[in-house]
Amino acid sequence: MARQRKRTRDEWVAASFAALAEGGIDAVRVERLARTLGVTKGSFYWHFTDRAALVTAMLDAWETGGTRDVIARVDAHGGDAGARLRQLCRVTSRDGELTAELALRDWARRDADVAMRVQRVDDVRMAYIRALFEELFPNAEDIEARSMLLYSLLIGNDFIVARHGRRGRARVLKDAVELLLAQA
Amino acid sequence: MARQRKRTRDEWVAASFAALAEGGIDAVRVERLARTLGVTKGSFYWHFTDRAALVTAMLDAWETGGTRDVIARVDAHGGDAGARLRQLCRVTSRDGELTAELALRDWARRDADVAMRVQRVDDVRMAYIRALFEELFPNAEDIEARSMLLYSLLIGNDFIVARHGRRGRARVLKDAVELLLAQA
């Protein structure tokens, strides 16, 4: 933890995500972040005009990190459509991968700008999933249903905390994916 | 809007949910709620010891409203397992049915008590869905996978804002449910 002298804009954004994950949006406060970064508000208001500007920067980071980065990681693994869908499942089910999702989707219900961003993210993710399913199935409506089911599963896997008896979540998740990949 | 003289505890809770839906958890503030109810804080602190007590009352209401009430509405409609699952889908996809879900699930990540409540709700819902699928399929693992997929779909239908080209969400939702109800 070498006491560096200068903070960058990205450090503020990173600290904001950490605070969001730990304490919710209520924890993303200028003075609190300043303390964790070892500086004061003066630093913040030099890098950002506003608290709103910080939030905008967070949204930007989430938008690319939650689409392009994930897709790149999946594609880097290679394989055919089925392998990629399984890999997508593994990547997104990693713990802490979707820490900001809930807060942002909740916020999107009340803020038009945030809603637009979430829609963009959802469209990109669905397009990726849809393209993979298109390599496996012929019927467009079937493809759309399976894509929606898989995307919902990835979201639900993180948002739902139900127990599954003796079976673990990982096993259920795997079974569900295989069900979606199975030919009707 | 007859200016009533006395407020009940439930009115405060109802106003809290309205505020939560409109402005997020940040809008659930004592003095703000008092204004919308046409009273002052004095009233609040007579009905509740604390802001935390209000939140607890909200959680209680959500817990029963999001499980027993929904299940009762579905069962009241009657029909076999397949019909009930389709009805469950219709009931939960009504707008505004899950306004508190996102905020609560987000909160559950950081508060052990809230997490326990969400888990109870998820367990009850999953048990209901599972029981219905058990009437349709023989394999336990298959049942669990389909149950998780359906529950995820119901959640995802509300949380995901992706577009589906010419097909509307309602149509995709219906196709997805039929896919889950179809024999392998």
Next chain:
DNA sequence: GGTTTTCCATACGCAACCGTATGGACGAGG
């Protein structure tokens, strides 16, 4: 080495909340 730019500390005013304390209006019960 002096000047300018970069980055941050300090101090201030202001608003929003929380929770408490206290008194008052109003109806119920005797």
Next chain:
DNA sequence: CCTCGTCCATACGGTTGCGTATGGAAAACC
């Protein structure tokens, strides 16, 4: 009619957070 319990208004102190203003240290530049 008087009292008592119910329900709320008002006033207060304390905290937290935002945004601004201003000065200062340290580095970059010439």
